[in-house]
Amino acid sequence: MTPIKMISTNSISKTVSTTQGQLEILKPISFDVSEGESIAIVGASGSGKSTLLSLLAGLDEVSSGEIFIDGQAMHTMNEEQRAQLRGAKVGFIFQSFMLVQSLTAIENIMLPAEIAGLNDARSKALKLLQLVGLDHRAKHYPNQLSGGEQQRVAIARAFITQPKILFADEPTGNLDASNSDKVEQLLFDLNRELNTTLILVTHDPKLAAKCQRQLQMHAGALSEITSSENAE
Amino acid sequence: MKQAAFNLAWRLFKHETKRGELTIILLAIILAVGSVLSLSLFSERLQSALTAKSAEFIAADRVLDSRNPMNEQWLAKANEFGLQTAQQVYTRSMVFANDKLQLSELRAASSTYPLKGKIKVSDVAFAQGAFTEALPQEGEAWIESRLLQSLDVKLGDEIEIGAANFTISKVLVEVPDAGFNIFGGDPKVLIPLDDLANTQVTGPGSRVTYTAFFSGSSANLNDYYDWLRPQLDNEIHRWKSIEDDNSPIGNAVSRAEQYFLLASLLAIVLAAVSIAVAAQRYSQRHYDPVAIMKTLGASKNMVQQIYLLQIIFITVLGIIIGSVVGFVLQQLVVWALADSINVSMDAWHWRPLIIAIFTGSICALLFSLYPLLKLFSVSPLRVLRRDLGANLSSRIIQFIASGGAIFLLMWAYSENLTISAILFSSGVLLVLALLLVTYGLIWLGRAFGQGRMSAWRLAWARIHRRALDNSVQLISFAITIMLLLVVLVMRNDMVQQWQDQLPQGTPNYFLVNITQNQQSELAQHFEARKVNVEKFYPVVRGRFVAINGEKIRTAVSKEDEEQQSSGRDGLGREANLTWSDELQTGSRVTAGHWFNESPLSDTLDTEQYGVSVEERLAERLNIKLGDELTFNIGSEVVQVRVTSLRDVNWQSMRPNFFFVIEPKALAHFVPTYLASFYLPKEQKSELTQLMLPFASVTLIDVDARIDQLRNIVEQVSLAVEFILILVLIAGSLVLVAQVQASMDERQQELAILRTLGAKGRLIRGSVLCEFIIIGLTAGLMAAVFNELSLYLLQSQVFQMEAKLHWQYWFIAPVAGALVVSFLGALSCWRLLKLNTSHLLRQMV
Numbered sequence A: 001m002t003p004i005k006m007i008s009t010n011s012i013s014k015t016v017s018t019t020q021g022q023l024e025i026l027k028p029i030s031f032d033v034s035e036g037e038s039i040a041i042v043g044a045s046g047s048g049k050s051t052l053l054s055l056l057a058g059l060d061e062v063s064s065g066e067i068f069i070d071g072q073a074m075h076t077m078n079e080e081q082r083a084q085l086r087g088a089k090v091g092f093i094f095q096s097f098m099l100v101q102s103l104t105a106i107e108n109i110m111l112p113a114e115i116a117g118l119n120d121a122r123s124k125a126l127k128l129l130q131l132v133g134l135d136h137r138a139k140h141y142p143n144q145l146s147g148g149e150q151q152r153v154a155i156a157r158a159f160i161t162q163p164k165i166l167f168a169d170e171p172t173g174n175l176d177a178s179n180s181d182k183v184e185q186l187l188f189d190l191n192r193e194l195n196t197t198l199i200l201v202t203h204d205p206k207l208a209a210k211c212q213r214q215l216q217m218h219a220g221a222l223s224e225i226t227s228s229e230n231a232e
Numbered sequence B: 001m002k003q004a005a006f007n008l009a010w011r012l013f014k015h016e017t018k019r020g021e022l023t024i025i026l027l028a029i030i031l032a033v034g035s036v037l038s039l040s041l042f043s044e045r046l047q048s049a050l051t052a053k054s055a056e057f058i059a060a061d062r063v064l065d066s067r068n069p070m071n072e073q074w075l076a077k078a079n080e081f082g083l084q085t086a087q088q089v090y091t092r093s094m095v096f097a098n099d100k101l102q103l104s105e106l107r108a109a110s111s112t113y114p115l116k117g118k119i120k121v122s123d124v125a126f127a128q129g130a131f132t133e134a135l136p137q138e139g140e141a142w143i144e145s146r147l148l149q150s151l152d153v154k155l156g157d158e159i160e161i162g163a164a165n166f167t168i169s170k171v172l173v174e175v176p177d178a179g180f181n182i183f184g185g186d187p188k189v190l191i192p193l194d195d196l197a198n199t200q201v202t203g204p205g206s207r208v209t210y211t212a213f214f215s216g217s218s219a220n221l222n223d224y225y226d227w228l229r230p231q232l233d234n235e236i237h238r239w240k241s242i243e244d245d246n247s248p249i250g251n252a253v254s255r256a257e258q259y260f261l262l263a264s265l266l267a268i269v270l271a272a273v274s275i276a277v278a279a280q281r282y283s284q285r286h287y288d289p290v291a292i293m294k295t296l297g298a299s300k301n302m303v304q305q306i307y308l309l310q311i312i313f314i315t316v317l318g319i320i321i322g323s324v325v326g327f328v329l330q331q332l333v334v335w336a337l338a339d340s341i342n343v344s345m346d347a348w349h350w351r352p353l354i355i356a357i358f359t360g361s362i363c364a365l366l367f368s369l370y371p372l373l374k375l376f377s378v379s380p381l382r383v384l385r386r387d388l389g390a391n392l393s394s395r396i397i398q399f400i401a402s403g404g405a406i407f408l409l410m411w412a413y414s415e416n417l418t419i420s421a422i423l424f425s426s427g428v429l430l431v432l433a434l435l436l437v438t439y440g441l442i443w444l445g446r447a448f449g450q451g452r453m454s455a456w457r458l459a460w461a462r463i464h465r466r467a468l469d470n471s472v473q474l475i476s477f478a479i480t481i482m483l484l485l486v487v488l489v490m491r492n493d494m495v496q497q498w499q500d501q502l503p504q505g506t507p508n509y510f511l512v513n514i515t516q517n518q519q520s521e522l523a524q525h526f527e528a529r530k531v532n533v534e535k536f537y538p539v540v541r542g543r544f545v546a547i548n549g550e551k552i553r554t555a556v557s558k559e560d561e562e563q564q565s566s567g568r569d570g571l572g573r574e575a576n577l578t579w580s581d582e583l584q585t586g587s588r589v590t591a592g593h594w595f596n597e598s599p600l601s602d603t604l605d606t607e608q609y610g611v612s613v614e615e616r617l618a619e620r621l622n623i624k625l626g627d628e629l630t631f632n633i634g635s636e637v638v639q640v641r642v643t644s645l646r647d648v649n650w651q652s653m654r655p656n657f658f659f660v661i662e663p664k665a666l667a668h669f670v671p672t673y674l675a676s677f678y679l680p681k682e683q684k685s686e687l688t689q690l691m692l693p694f695a696s697v698t699l700i701d702v703d704a705r706i707d708q709l710r711n712i713v714e715q716v717s718l719a720v721e722f723i724l725i726l727v728l729i730a731g732s733l734v735l736v737a738q739v740q741a742s743m744d745e746r747q748q749e750l751a752i753l754r755t756l757g758a759k760g761r762l763i764r765g766s767v768l769c770e771f772i773i774i775g776l777t778a779g780l781m782a783a784v785f786n787e788l789s790l791y792l793l794q795s796q797v798f799q800m801e802a803k804l805h806w807q808y809w810f811i812a813p814v815a816g817a818l819v820v821s822f823l824g825a826l827s828c829w830r831l832l833k834l835n836t837s838h839l840l841r842q843m844v
């Protein structure tokens, strides 16, 4: 069967205006991602990886081109509609964790579920917290947790709404080797379990290699390197 | 959706309160509500206490003077309104005894007089006297010592007033509503109102003032006045309270009231400023959570609900705590004052609480409006691009919303457009000037902030980089300092003026009717006893007959009697004329020139001498500069030309005259003299000895009056002092909160510098420099705009003479720099004590 297209882009580009005039930070890019696929975006610093991610996730608007997420035309949506789409279909993990400092671990995990108006946010959150091995830290605030622990909380938070797509920008960038391993492990396990589509930006070739496809960013342009051997 | 927003808002509120993240904004609201409540409650209570106390000086809370007999129905109606009433009738009448006669001020009082204050009587002349609740019985009269002296009578003797005889049963020492223009008044005679008819002195043609006194709660008084007002005739009736009474007491009280109002208004502005600063900080701290929530799919609507709810929670909590704090603070001051201000302050006023709650909520909501709008506009992209702030750039909304809110609040509270407009416009000008300065600082920062890293350069670089962000801070420092200056300097000027009014050694006795022969003898006699007679004023009795040859109809002082409660005897058919080369203290030439300065005096023919006329009299009789006035003195006719008009303070407790004539014009008349001297209390017993050789000289004792005046002015000053202290405390707290908030903003930068290995000394030095620069600028600007608002306030509202206060142009910047940098250093030290990883952890 032909895989369902989860993400489909048609020559999207991003231009920003600076004091020195217009700057094209993303050249027109087209590619598709099927459901359940895992994709790594690699490239030098400043090559435009985060920019691409922000467009795919609907955090920013494209300057031109089309993006379809799960069949919905995101490029036609306004911020409100994109927010709704994000809440319904997308999960996030960031390099700097991005937990709400004044909410406890469990409350951070509950946050997307509550925003989406789901009922049993707390029990779902508890289950996920157990899954990431932090149930004993439920009532701790982010600044009482280590970086690795915070990232595990962030992962739990990303999965609570069972998103169709998960975006991760350097999820292990701030972590040491052993913490990185733990986080990667969790990420891929949950990803597989829930059949989530994963878009992952990383500098780490090892992590990139675990993904089915690797895309290379270079000065705002995208090229496909490999289809990984994991591909079925 | 609603439920989720509420849950989230509540959760954030709970945790953030517990974690101390809301401390600053919460403190700002508590401070706002607390200071507005304590200040306005305290001043309302103090004000009603002072008004109650000073009401003694008009013997009632309200007085209705009438030239016609009092309408009895009005009095009955007043009783229905729950008011107490009393009546008194004044007239001037001759009193006869022992074949002597003396003009006196006859007061016929009803049995309930006085409603406020007490009458003082004694059994011997010129004694201190004691308070009494009683009044003269039927057929009895109480008379002043002077009258005993001039009629040569004693207690138990009979005197004749009009068609009736009275037995002197007490020496009248003092009545509460005697006024302060003691000089020139005729001695008082107090008789029962019921006996007045027998005297037949109030017949047609005689000048009589009928007075009704009212006292009761201010609500009842106001209701009654609302009922009465339509029936009053301006020509005949005059309704007054102590504030309307143009006496030193009335002036002091009404000025104090304005001061309290000013202080409360300043508290409102201070509150607003501190909330504005805190709200900005609050909003900045929440950029990340908002970006995160938006990223996770929260709609704008939901974010708005969450944060509006949170602000409401904070406001409610702040208002509750603030009200308690404000009440306790105010109660403490009341207790502390209980011994010094001997009036009960139990009255509870609702208005301050309502105003405080309004101030708290309106400030909290309106001042967080712009920061919140900014917050709502934070892009979710911030989660990826950390430097992204909010992208709402227009500050206009902020200025209009917050400025309008402050102005409306001030106006609503003060119900005084002038004060509100003055304070507000000087504030706005200050803000504009500071924005200019901000751009100047940006420019300076660019110039100074480059080169090798030193504390000085670092400070300038920081100012440069954050100048716009920090303009709010600079503005808030400057406004706070300016407001503190306004209350401080205003208080100093006011108290100074009160003290100048009655300096130590103010003459407390007057001598009238000193003959020319007695003058030098008396001077020597007094000098030998080390009593200093200030000055002898020559007095000639004359009759004022014509203006520019046109005869004047009747006596000059008809309206004058109603004009001044105490000045009613200033001028009868006969006027006291004096001559003098120099202007009396307390008088001021308002038009024309004083004699020796007059350019006209040489050019006029020698027969035509000058006269200086009291301004208000001149206005009433339509006397202009250059008019020719005619007086009959003895058998002679004297014509003089008006060369100047004078503003006379009739309440100064000094000799004052309607007409002062150029000395040469009266050179050949034989005057009597009038003099005043100061006798310390402990020498009072020498008075009889002192006066013994001069039996014909009349002594007027104003010592008790001066004491009363001093006493009330001292209490008012004390009250003003306490208000000042309250404002200073509130202001300092605002400053502390501001520094704290700005330190908070600097935390991240400090952490980074620290991480990079910058020495504590460098960091401290740079922070210190930065605060010194900000403090100096704020202080200087505050001093400038303090002058502006003081000038406007003093000339437009307080009716004082405005002057510059150069010393504050120096004090304010120095104090500003010292205080701000001290507070800054303090919180900087605290930050530097924490270790670096802790610092980094605290920031997101």
Ligand SMILES: Nc1ncnc2c1ncn2[C@@H]1O[C@H](COP(=O)(O)OP(=O)(O)OP(=O)(O)O)[C@@H](O)[C@H]1O
Residues within 6 Å of the ligand: A016, A017, A018, A023, A025, A043, A044, A045, A046, A047, A048, A049, A050, A051, A052
């Ligand atoms: N709003 C903007 N204005 C100006 N330049 C921008 C803007 N957004 C991104 N850029 C530039 O676009 C380029 C791509 O940025 P992006 O953050 O996507 O890089 P990246 O590949 O994620 O780098 P890194 O690996 O360091 O995270 C950078 O050079 C950045 O400076």
Ligand SMILES: [Mg+2]
Residues within 6 Å of the ligand: A049, A050, A051, A169
């Ligand atoms: Mg990046």
